[in-house]
Amino acid sequence: MGVVLGVAVDIGEERPVRLTLLYARQGQSQQGQSKAIGGDPIYVAAREADNLSDAMREIALAAGRETSLHHVRVVLISEEYARTRGIRNLLDFLARHPQVRMSLVPLVVEGRAQTVLETPPQLKALQPQNLVAILEEKGGLRWRLKDFLVARVSETHSGWMYTVSVIQRPAGTPQAPPKEVVVTGSALFFGDRLVRMLSPKETEGLAWLMSKPVRSVITATCPENPDASFSGQVDQGRTTMRPSWEGGRLRIDVAIQGKVDLIRLTCRDDLADVAWRERLEAHLEKDVRERVEGVIETFKSQRVDPVGFGKRVQLNDPAWWLQNGPNWPEIWPEVEVTVTAQISIMQSGLLLKPANLTEKELSE
Amino acid sequence: MNRTLRISGGLYACLLATYMHAAQLLFLPATLVGIARQEAWLSVLLDAVVTTLVGIFIGWICLQFGRRSAAQAARSAMGKAVGGLGGLIYTTYALWVSSLVLRDVQEFTTIVLLPGTPGLVVAGAMGAVALYAVWSGLEPLARIAFPTLIGTIMTMLILPVLLYPEYGLLHIDPFLSRGIGPVLEASLVSAPWFGEIILVFTLVPYLSRPGEVYRWTAIGTIGAALVVTEILVLTLLVFGPVLPSRMMFASYTLLQQISLAEIIERIELTFVVIWLATMFVKVGFYLYAAAEATTDSLGLRSHRVPAAVLAVMAVALAQIWPGVIPLVTSAGSPIYILVHNLWEGGIILIFLIAALVLRARSRVSAHA
Numbered sequence: 008m009g010v011v012l013g014v015a016v017d018i019g020e021e022r023p024v025r026l027t028l029l030y031a032r033q034g035q036s037q038q039g040q041s042k043a044i045g046g047d048p049i050y051v052a053a054r055e056a057d058n059l060s061d062a063m064r065e066i067a068l069a070a071g072r073e074t075s076l077h078h079v080r081v082v083l084i085s086e087e088y089a090r091t092r093g094i095r096n097l098l099d100f101l102a103r104h105p106q107v108r109m110s111l112v113p114l115v116v117e118g119r120a121q122t123v124l125e126t127p128p129q130l131k132a133l134q135p136q137n138l139v140a141i142l143e144e145k146g147g148l149r150w151r152l153k154d155f156l157v158a159r160v161s162e163t164h165s166g167w168m169y170t171v172s173v174i175q176r177p178a179g180t181p182q183a184p185p186k187e188v189v190v191t192g193s194a195l196f197f198g199d200r201l202v203r204m205l206s207p208k209e210t211e212g213l214a215w216l217m218s219k220p221v222r223s224v225i226t227a228t229c230p231e232n233p234d235a236s237f238s239g240q241v242d243q244g245r246t247t248m249r250p251s252w253e254g255g256r257l258r259i260d261v262a263i264q265g266k267v268d269l270i271r272l273t274c275r276d277d278l279a280d281v282a283w284r285e286r287l288e289a290h291l292e293k294d295v296r297e298r299v300e301g302v303i304e305t306f307k308s309q310r311v312d313p314v315g316f317g318k319r320v321q322l323n324d325p326a327w328w329l330q331n332g333p334n335w336p337e338i339w340p341e342v343e344v345t346v347t348a349q350i351s352i353m354q355s356g357l358l359l360k361p362a363n364l365t366e367k368e369l370s371e
Numbered sequence: 372m373n374r375t376l377r378i379s380g381g382l383y384a385c386l387l388a389t390y391m392h393a394a395q396l397l398f399l400p401a402t403l404v405g406i407a408r409q410e411a412w413l414s415v416l417l418d419a420v421v422t423t424l425v426g427i428f429i430g431w432i433c434l435q436f437g438r439r440s441a442a443q444a445a446r447s448a449m450g451k452a453v454g455g456l457g458g459l460i461y462t463t464y465a466l467w468v469s470s471l472v473l474r475d476v477q478e479f480t481t482i483v484l485l486p487g488t489p490g491l492v493v494a495g496a497m498g499a500v501a502l503y504a505v506w507s508g509l510e511p512l513a514r515i516a517f518p519t520l521i522g523t524i525m526t527m528l529i530l531p532v533l534l535y536p537e538y539g540l541l542h543i544d545p546f547l548s549r550g551i552g553p554v555l556e557a558s559l560v561s562a563p564w565f566g567e568i569i570l571v572f573t574l575v576p577y578l579s580r581p582g583e584v585y586r587w588t589a590i591g592t593i594g595a596a597l598v599v600t601e602i603l604v605l606t607l608l609v610f611g612p613v614l615p616s617r618m619m620f621a622s623y624t625l626l627q628q629i630s631l632a633e634i635i636e637r638i639e640l641t642f643v644v645i646w647l648a649t650m651f652v653k654v655g656f657y658l659y660a661a662a663e664a665t666t667d668s669l670g671l672r673s674h675r676v677p678a679a680v681l682a683v684m685a686v687a688l689a690q691i692w693p694g695v696i697p698l699v700t701s702a703g704s705p706i707y708i709l710v711h712n713l714w715e716g717g718i719i720l721i722f723l724i725a726a727l728v729l730r731a732r733s734r735v736s737a738h739a
Contacts, residue, residue: 102617105482105483105486108627109624109627109628110627110628110630110636153537153609153610153628154539156614157539157542157610157611157613157614160611160613160614160617161542161611161613162613164541164542315541318541318542321544321545321548322543322545325545325548328545329548
């Protein structure tokens with residue numbers, strides 16, 4: 008039996024769909040990292056066909072063994088495929104297949120999806136495991152096939168996915184693979200079509216709105232010196248959204264609360280000084296507020312609602328939603344959204360003061 | 372057929388709760404969510420209240436029979452022909468439901484667990500094992516029901532914790548946003564499942580203390596309803612109020628979501644084994660009920676041969692469905708619901724008449 012760990016979907020060159028499967032060579036996938044670099048623990052097969060099931064069948068016939076999708080961890084969809092074809096068929100294929108688990112991670116690939124499966128990872132034996140590990144490391148926002156399907160059939164939510172890309176490896180030993188896969192941001196969907204790619208900064212705004220910003224890093228300029236900056240890693244984050252109607256006009260107040268650990272500080276400030284600390288926090292709040300406001304404007308411009316503003320409105324006033332809910336994509340861009348942020352610095356590593364002299368010390 | 376072995380109230384409630392909830396977990400959640408969406412769990416609780424009252428009423432009927440089975444009582448009250456026919460109607464019901472349960476197991480196993488395995492082999496294997504249990508009598512079946520129900524209870528306790536990371540509270544709709552109508556409609560669709568309470572006609576004569584029948588019937592029925600309700604609530608919390616209605620086996624897909632730190636996952640088979648054990652108990656009990664009613668209706672001495680014939684018939688009947696889609700969709704059709712409810716209501720009526728006749732006779736003889 009051919010155990011598939013990763014699936015990639017592209018637009019074919021000669022046929023409508025190009026499907027690529029990454030098989031684990033049985034007996035080798037558990038043999039450790041050395042196999043990933045020197046040996047070849049995987050087998051990648053691709054076929055073009057009129058549809059996904061035909062392509063799957065052709066690959067199975069070529070491999071001469073039954074294809075098992077029980078262990079698929081990632082499904083990679085090329086940006087072009089998601090934009091032009093939409094993922095309706097792919098979602099149905101995955102959700103219907105008895106072997107596919109809804110815990111797999113769907114990802115949009117900038118460029119050709121197949122190349123991600125062909126790129127060997129360095130610290131993991133297999134690319135699908137590597138991708139899952141990268142996303143785990145990235146932070147608390149998990150987004151899997153189940154979540155996308157729930158959003159897809161929801162009246163109030165739209166879907167999104169993380170995006171990845173293959174880049175030239177900036178550093179490495181002579182034996183290291185020349186390329187690597189990185190997470191580049193996320194992609195917004197309207198219905199089953201990709202409509203907009205989000206930058207890493209916008210994706211962090213998305214994570215804040217979903218109350219899952221943990222492990223993301225906020226960087227802001229120092230209050231007294233715009234050339235210097237400081238960074239905080241988010242330890243906790245919570246976002247509340249309160250809809251209200253003013254003169255028949257809907258508005259939503261977004262309140263963000265976060266706790267960060269200071270991980271870098273080039274400002275010449277003294278954290279023991281409450282006034283200084285509050286100024287640092289105000290700068291972090293400004294950074295968070297701006298990235299959240301930015302991503303909300305992007306959502307509005309694309310008429311998408313991946314974080315559930317509409318759901319809050321529905322829960323707040325079911326009668327209003329019953330009347331206006333079907334027109335939410337048209338109403339949403341006109342809704343006034345106000346963002347406030349309150350960030351607290353909770354820890355600062357092993358230093359209370361900067362490793363360098365503070366402004367105060369210098370002046371003295 | 373050893374009729375002298377009695378079961379305690381606890382085992383009675385175990386067997387009742389097991390056979391009542393087992394098959395409901397497979398297709399019912401998707402069907403109910405398709406109608407009542409988020410309030411599907413309410414429809415189950417509504418049915419549970421009505422079913423408990425009906426169960427208590429059946430318990431009262433059974434108490435009029437003494438230690439006699441319902442079929443024996445019907446024969447005694449209405450004569451060999453009419454009473455026997457009444458008993459055979461009960462037989463056909465138990466046989467029909469056991470065939471449905473066998474087909475449920477067959478479909479689930481061949482789609483999810485053992486693709487490519489002939490369905491007849493799966494149904495035949497379960498039918499054969501159930502037959503062996505039936506030959507041993509009701510008391511061993513009740514004893515098997517006990518550990519399976521313990522397994523189910525443990526599952527129900529641990530599932531909310533294991534699935535906690537998957538809850539999506541933001542997919543919940545406002546309470547009763549679509550009114551009470553869909554809840555009532557969904558409770559009608561699940562009524563045939565809850566109508567299986569009539570199988571306590573077989574259970575009550577074995578209860579060691581018949582006077583406790585009301586209490587243990589209520590406990591068993593409410594226990595079964597709570598299991599189904601919890602699975603529905605968890606399904607809604609994890610998948611929201613729309614997606615489950617599109618799933619073939621929503622509760623199995625729910626179990627597949629268990630993944631703690633990417634380490635504890637793929638443990639759904641543990642729960643599936645427990646569920647298969649409950650289905651085995653259910654098939655065994657229904658075959659027992661059918662065999663006992665046949666034996667008593669026809670005035671036979673042994674239930675072994677009727678049980679074997681009925682087991683073969685149940686496996687054969689299970690094959691009449693052309694596939695899983697007609698099996699699932701028919702369960703929600705008005706004709707299916709009407710026929711089953713009439714069938715179940717008719718059986719209660721037949722045995723009620725028998726009870727009233729026997730009661731009247733005993734009063735007359737007492738006056739005499």
